[in-house]
Structures are given as C-alpha cells and as structure tokens.
Amino acid sequence: MSPRTNGAAQKIQIRGLHKSFGPKVVLDGLDLDVAVGESVVVIGGSGTGKSVLLKCILGLLTPDSGSIKIDGEEVVGLGSRDRDRVLRKFGMLFQNAALFDSLPVWENVAFGLIQGEGMDRTDAKKVAIEKLAAVGMTAEVGELSPAELSGGMRKRVGLARAIATAPEIIFFDEPTTGLDPIMGDVINDLIVKCVQELGATTLSITHDMASARKIAHRVAMLYDGKIIWAGPVANIDGSGNDYVDQFIHGRAEGPIQMQVRAD
Amino acid sequence: MPILQPIGRTFLIFLATAGRLSLFAANGLSHSVRPPIYMRLITRQMIDIGYYSLPVDGSTAIFTGMVLALQSYTGFARFAAESAIPNVVVVSITRELGPVLAGLMVAGRVGAAMAAEIGTMRVTEQIDALDTLATNPFKYLVAPRLIAGITTLPLLVFVADIIGVFGGYVVSIYKLGFNPSIYLKNTIDFVEVEDVASGLVKAAVFGFLITLMGCYHGYNSKGGAQGVGAATTNAVVSASILILCFNYFITEMFFAR
Ligand SMILES: Nc1ncnc2c1ncn2[C@@H]1O[C@H](COP(=O)(O)OP(=O)(O)OP(=O)(O)O)[C@@H](O)[C@H]1O
Ligand SMILES: [Mg+2]
Numbered sequence: 291m292s293p294r295t296n297g298a299a300q301k302i303q304i305r306g307l308h309k310s311f312g313p314k315v316v317l318d319g320l321d322l323d324v325a326v327g328e329s330v331v332v333i334g335g336s337g338t339g340k341s342v343l344l345k346c347i348l349g350l351l352t353p354d355s356g357s358i359k360i361d362g363e364e365v366v367g368l369g370s371r372d373r374d375r376v377l378r379k380f381g382m383l384f385q386n387a388a389l390f391d392s393l394p395v396w397e398n399v400a401f402g403l404i405q406g407e408g409m410d411r412t413d414a415k416k417v418a419i420e421k422l423a424a425v426g427m428t429a430e431v432g433e434l435s436p437a438e439l440s441g442g443m444r445k446r447v448g449l450a451r452a453i454a455t456a457p458e459i460i461f462f463d464e465p466t467t468g469l470d471p472i473m474g475d476v477i478n479d480l481i482v483k484c485v486q487e488l489g490a491t492t493l494s495i496t497h498d499m500a501s502a503r504k505i506a507h508r509v510a511m512l513y514d515g516k517i518i519w520a521g522p523v524a525n526i527d528g529s530g531n532d533y534v535d536q537f538i539h540g541r542a543e544g545p546i547q548m549q550v551r552a553d
Numbered sequence: 554m555p556i557l558q559p560i561g562r563t564f565l566i567f568l569a570t571a572g573r574l575s576l577f578a579a580n581g582l583s584h585s586v587r588p589p590i591y592m593r594l595i596t597r598q599m600i601d602i603g604y605y606s607l608p609v610d611g612s613t614a615i616f617t618g619m620v621l622a623l624q625s626y627t628g629f630a631r632f633a634a635e636s637a638i639p640n641v642v643v644v645s646i647t648r649e650l651g652p653v654l655a656g657l658m659v660a661g662r663v664g665a666a667m668a669a670e671i672g673t674m675r676v677t678e679q680i681d682a683l684d685t686l687a688t689n690p691f692k693y694l695v696a697p698r699l700i701a702g703i704t705t706l707p708l709l710v711f712v713a714d715i716i717g718v719f720g721g722y723v724v725s726i727y728k729l730g731f732n733p734s735i736y737l738k739n740t741i742d743f744v745e746v747e748d749v750a751s752g753l754v755k756a757a758v759f760g761f762l763i764t765l766m767g768c769y770h771g772y773n774s775k776g777g778a779q780g781v782g783a784a785t786t787n788a789v790v791s792a793s794i795l796i797l798c799f800n801y802f803i804t805e806m807f808f809a810r
Contacts, residue, residue, distance in 0.1 A: 345681070348681075348684070348685055349684075350681045350684060350685070370689070374687055374689070377684065377685060377687045378687045380685055381685075382682070382685040384678050384681070384682060386677065386678060388677060388678035388679050388681065388682040389679070389682075390674075390679055390682070390683075391673075391677075391679070392670075401686050401688070402686040402687065405686065405687070405688045405693070406686055406687040406688065451686075
C-alpha cells in the first residue's frame with residue numbers, strides 16, 4: 291500500500307541530524323526519509339526527542355549539525371524570506387495544540403487562510419466551520435474561546451488548524467492522545483483521508499499503536515537519538531528488533547530501560 | 554585578580570544583552586515600516602495602551618498638578634513669589650512630570666501585561682505556531698505593539714498635560730485664592746511650544762521603550778509560569794529605569810544649549 295518505491299522523490303530527507311540542549315544529547319545523527327505522499331509514523335519513548343525532531347524540520351529549533359532537505363532544498367540555515375516560503379508547505383499539530391487564546395476558535399482554524407493566504411474573513415470563516423465539522427465540532431464551538439474547551443477539543447481544533455490550508459506536508463504530534471477511542475478513530479480516518487484526498491505527505495508521532503497501524507505506511511522507531519528501525523507497517527510485528535517488540539507490546543522488561551529507579 | 558573576573562563577566566553579559574536588545578529593536582522597527590501592516594492589531598493595541606490607561610493617566614496627572622501648586626505655594630511664599638505658581642506648574646508638568654509619570658504608570662500597566670501575554674504565548678508554543686502558519690511573530694506581535702506605543706503615549710501625555718495644569722489651577726483658585734483669568738493668562742503666556750514638544754518627544758520615546766521591553770522580555774521568556782513571572786518583572790523594572798535614563802538625555806538634548 292505504500293506509494294514508496296526505490297528512487298521515488300523524497301519529500302523530506304534528513305541526514306546526520308544532531309541536536310543537544312547543553313550537555314543533554316537529544317538527537318544524535320538521525321537519518322530519516324519521507325517520500326512524496328507517504329505517511330510515516332515515528333514511535334519512541336517519552337522524552338526521546340520526537341517533538342524536537344519535528345521542531346528541527348520546521349526550523350523552530352536550530353540543529354547543531356546535519357542536513358534537512360524539503361523537496362530537495364536544504365532548509366537548515368535558510369534566510370527568513372525563503373523560510374517563509376518553505377513553511378507555507380507545512381501544517382503542524384502541536385502536542386499541546388498551541389491554540390491562540392486571544393482569538394476565538396474559528397479564527398484559530400482560519401488563521402493560516404487569513405494571514406498566510408490573505409483570504410477574506412467571511413470566506414475564511416466558512417472554510418473554518420467546514421474544517422471544524424470534519425473534526426466533529428459544531429459551528430457554535432467556533433465562537434468559543436480556546437480556554438473554554440476541553441483538552442481533547444483543543445486537540446481537534448489544533449488538527450483543524452493544521453489541515454485548513456490544505457498543506458503539502460502535515461506533522462501530527464500525538465494526534466490521538468487525550469481523545470476517547472471513538473474520536474481517536476475518527477481522527478485516524480481523517481488523517482488517512484488527508485493523505486489520500488489531498489495527497490499530503492505526513493509525519494506523525496504517536497504512542498498509540500492502534501493509531502500507528504491505521505495511519506502509517508511506514509513506521510520508524512526513535513531510540514537514543516537515532517532511528518533504530520524503520521519499515522513498512524505490515525512488518526512491524528516481525529521486525530526482529532527487540533526494542534521495537536518491547537515498545538509495541540508495552541512491556542516493562544526488555545532492552546529499553548526506563549529510568550524509574552532512584553539509583 | 555579574582556575580584557576583576559566577576560566585573561569582567563558582568564560587563565560581557567551587559568554587552569551581550571545590549572547587542573541582543575538592539576537586534577530585537579532593529580528587527581521590530583524594520584517590520585513596523587514594511588508591509589503588510591496589520592491595522593486591526595495596531596488599533597487594538599492603541600485602545601489597550603491609550604484608552605484603558607486614561608483613568609490611571611488622568612488621576613496621576615491631576616494629583617500631581619494639585620500637589621505641585623500647593624508645594625510651590627508653601628515654598629514660594631517665603632520669597633513672596635507666589636505669582637510664579639502658574640509658570641512652575643505648567644513647565645514642570647509639560648516638560649517633566651507629564652511624560653515621566655505617564656511613562657512610569659503605563660510601564661507598570663501595559664509593559665507588564667505585554668510581557669505576560671507574549672511570555673505565555675512563548676511557553677505554550679503559540680509563537681512557534683504563528684511561525685508555522687507562515688506569520689512572522691515580529692510582524693504580528695512586536696511591530697503592532699511598537700507602533701501603538703510610539704503613537705499613543707504622546708496622546709496620553711498631551712491629555713496628562715491638560716489635566717495636570719487643570720489640577721494646579723483648581724488648587725490655586727479654590728485653595729490659594731488666585732484670580733482664575735490671571736492664572737490662565739499667566740499659564741498660556743509662559744508656556745512655549747518647545748516645552749510641550751519636548752514632552753511629547755519624550756512620550757514617543759518612552760512608548761517605544763515600554764513596548765520594546767514588554768515584547769523583548771516576553772518573547773525571550775522560558776520555563777513556564779515562573780519564567781513568565783520573571784519576564785513581567787524584568788519588563789517593568791527595565792522599562793522604568795530606561796525611562797528615567799532617557800529622560801535625562803532627551804532633556805539635555807532639548808534644553809542644555
Ligand atoms: N527547549 C528545550 N530546552 C531544553 N531541553 C529541551 C527543550 N525541548 C526539549 N528538550 C529536551 O529534549 C528531550 C526530548 O524532548 P521531546 O519533547 O522531543 O520529547 P518527546 O519524544 O516528544 O516526548 P513525549 O512523547 O513525552 O512528547 C527531553 O528530554 C527534553 O527535556
Ligand atoms: Mg513530544
């Protein structure tokens with residue numbers, strides 16, 4: 291089912307990415323490819339640097355070294371005008387939604403349309419309400435302020451905002467965390483639909499294996515600053531990689547040691 | 554020489570901060586003059602800074618004008634120079650007390666709120682989100698505030714000038730027994746364009762400093778609620794000190810010739 295064939299155009303190509311915060315090494319020579327129209331899911335323990343990876347690609351964090359190419363164009367160290375142009379290809383759902391709390395919900399969703407594409411406010415509101423409906427929210431919710439929403443509702447609004455401009459590349463940072471199982475599945479379907487209908491390339495982060503199996507063409511596991519395994523989602527149960535096995539079955543025993551002891 | 558080390562380090566930190574601040578200011582200003590200009594956001598900031606500061610601004614001004622008349626009276630009576638009160642009131646208010654007190658009050662009110670708002674946006678990743686929506690945070694957050702600060706403070710100070718002079722007038726007429734028309738005539742004859750103009754220039758500079766400090770400290774805040782709290786304090790303290798410092802230099806520029 292993966293559209294990826296050898297030699298297909300790479301939408302995102304990351305080589306040797308390093309990022310540290312002070313003495314703490316988070317990404318340590320990470321390589322990752324995402325083909326055009328492909329949906330890649332990155333899995334990995336909490337605090338392994340999955341969100342940092344997305345922020346490096348978006349240029350919100352500056353990598354210490356390494357190369358990130360979007361459509362073959364190097365984006366590390368890009369000037370502000372070129373960066374603006376590249377960013378227009380992206381939509382991003384932040385882990386904590388990061389809604390603008392000074393704006394009503396609908397304006398959050400319409401933000402990229404109004405500010406980025408200069409769309410008329412009335413038209414943008416119509417689109418925003420459609421997108422809200424796509425994530426299971428009514429037009430009335432559009433008039434609320436983000437502070438009046440529950441955590442799961444905020445996540446869905448963040449999702450609606452990420453897809454509102456129909457971007458070429460969409461990043462989802464834990465799209466189903468904090469949602470009930472049914473809404474989680476609605477969101478999974480929505481992500482699949484984005485890939486199929488918009489032809490978007492997506493890079494998602496999740497801890498939810500059911501979600502990963504549903505939305506991923508390919509799964510990549512991040513551990514210790516590197517991608518230690520990547521392969522088609524169908525192979526995930528027979529990866530032969532102890533780390534992946536431990537992670538997908540959620541076992542406390544295995545090669546990955548959680549630092550829970552005080553010693 | 555271990556005593557020199559901390560001095561040197563402090564000096565280097567000071568230079569680094571001054572450099573970062575200058576870059577921040579230059580970036581903010583350059584976005585203020587390049588399109589697109591967000592009129593909607595500027596208007597909102599102007600209302601926030603100007604309109605909602607009017608009560609604070611007015612009450613500060615009126616009591617200052619009143620106390621100025623009273624103090625001058627008790628002092629000048631010793632030299633039988635009471636007739637100079639209208640002159641003292643109008644010059645002190647327009648040149649110094651109007652802009653400085655309005656500046657300090659607005660720094661406390663607006664600078665703090667700005668740092669808190671932008672700081673919260675920073676720590677909740679809203680600034681990152683702006684960026685990914687292809688909207689430059691300097692253009693969207695910093696520039697409208699700088700423009701609003703620079704243009705609104707002079708208006709506030711002009712209002713403060715009038716209210717302050719009025720405060721002095723009220724006390725002089727009703728408490729000190731001045732003749733109203735002579736008081737007004739003395740005031741108007743004595744005050745010069747340069748007195749008012751220097752005050753308004755100061756106000757514009759103070760407006761810039763207040764909004765710059767609010768934006769800078771908010772933008773660079775980190776570490777959750779505590780970081781935002783620190784940013785708020787720093788914004789108010791640094792703006793207040795800068796206001797007093799720049800006040801001296803602008804005064805020197807205008808009057809020390
Ligand atoms: N701005 C920052 N400054 C300092 N350290 C940071 C910063 N951002 C992230 N880190 C550190 O980088 C590491 C990875 O963080 P990241 O948010 O990428 O984790 P994650 O893999 O997304 O985890 P989770 O699944 O819990 O969201 C963490 O140890 C965190 O402490
Ligand atoms: Mg994360």
